[in-house]
Amino acid sequence: MKRCIVFSTLLFFLASPHAFAQPVTPTTPIVGSGASFPFQIYSIWFLLFNRDNKGIEVRYTAKGSGGGIRDFQAHKVDFAASDAAMSDEEIAQVKEGVQLLPMTAGEVVLAYNLDGIDELKLSRQVYSDIFLGKIKQWNDPAITHTNPDVTLPEQDITVVTRADSSGTTYVFTKHLSAISQQFNRGPGYGKKVHWPAELKRMESKINAGVASTIKQTPGAIGYIDFGFAQLMHLSTASLENKNGYFIHPGLESGQAALAEAMIPEDMIVRLTDPDGDKSYPITTYTWMVFYKHYNDPKKAEAIRRMIAFYLDFGQKLSYRFGYIPLPQNVVEKVKIASATIR
Structure with a gap:
């Protein structure tokens, strides 16, 4: 049902007329690549922007954050x-200089495949230990302790991780390193890490690949963005946050986490373990990365127009696709910072 609503919404916007500025030039391509985490909302933004700016064409390849950088x-x-x-x-x-701009935000969720189990609570210790390979079965006492009303199967846990260099992996492992000293000692954090050998593990490229593998693998659990979990109709766990509350991912819990973060001048903020009773514990901004100086002034102008579109009309679509709109104070800071792009 949610998927039908999302695509009905998309069709409505595609059919609606919008009055935006005239094209900069008949042929101004803007080519990008990188993160798959925000790909669902980015692909909609690009489609709508291209439609309303006929002289500009944004092309994007979701290959993972590392590949994009x-x-x-x-x-x-x-x-x-x-x-x-x-x-x-x-x-x-x-050499041209770099301008990072947060463009949207989202939640890294733990999606799982357990037949008949739609609600699951995982403590900080439990989900850390699952990805350390210390908890290997779904009916482990540490899991049943926080799920007394759920009949968990005597079934092996299959962990699904990213095969490519991934910003989602970076966000997830940075969080695990913040809450688990053992995880911080190894695997540690990064866009790609060496997972413990004792893990029963599968791997897939980009968020969509991980989501598909989880859906096809009974007993699986893996980390993906909330939007892909919604699109694939995957169950997601409620995770224990810093203040000891079990929080389900969603718009309100994501906004609560963002409210705890201050945006510095360089636009780089890391929410490794946000405070707040209602904060979802793995929430992150995601960035677009631009040169400060382009050889073609028309391309720079087109890029600034593109950014303005995403900050205005684009933010109104974010929550419909499982993402968190930027707080208004962040939008204003990003607008100011985007002026450095020339």
Whole structure:
């Protein structure tokens, strides 16, 4: 039903007339690549922007945050998208300068495949231990303790992780490293990590691949963005947050987490373990990455127009596709920062 509502909404917007500025030029391509985490909302934004700006065509390949950053550094694209903000070392390699802009936000959820079980609570210790390979079966006492009214099967846990260099992996492992000293010692955090050998594990590329693998694998659990979990009709666990409350992912719990974060001047904010009774514990901004200086002034102008569209009309669509609209104070900061793109 949710999927039908989403696509009905999309058809409504595609059929609706909008009065936007005239095209910059008959042929202004804007090419990007990177994160799959925000791909559902980005693909809608690109489609609508292209429709209303006939002289500009945005093309985007979802290949994972790491691939997008590599393309950006190699000047193969006009912009990248990443769930992991570029490091100072990565930025230093780009002579044109780099402007990171948070464009939307979302939640990394633990989606699972357990027949007949639609509600599941996982404590911080439990979901850390699952991805450390210390908890191997669904009826482990540590899981049943927080789910006394659920009959959990005597079934092996299959963990599904990303096969590619992934910002979603970075966000998830950064969180696990913040709440588990053992996880911080190893695997640690990064866009790609060495998972414990004792894990019964499968891997897939991009968020859509992980979601499909979970759906096809009884007993599976994996980390994906909330939007893909909704699209694939996957069950998602309520996770224990920093204040000890079990919180289900959704618009309100994501907004509560964002409310705890201050945006610095460089636009890089990391919500590794947000405070707040109602905050979902794995919430993140996701960035688009631009050069500060482009050789073509018309392309720079088109990019600024594109950003303005996403900050205005685009944010109104975010929640319909499982993402969190930027708070208004963040929108204003991003508008100011985007003026550095020339």
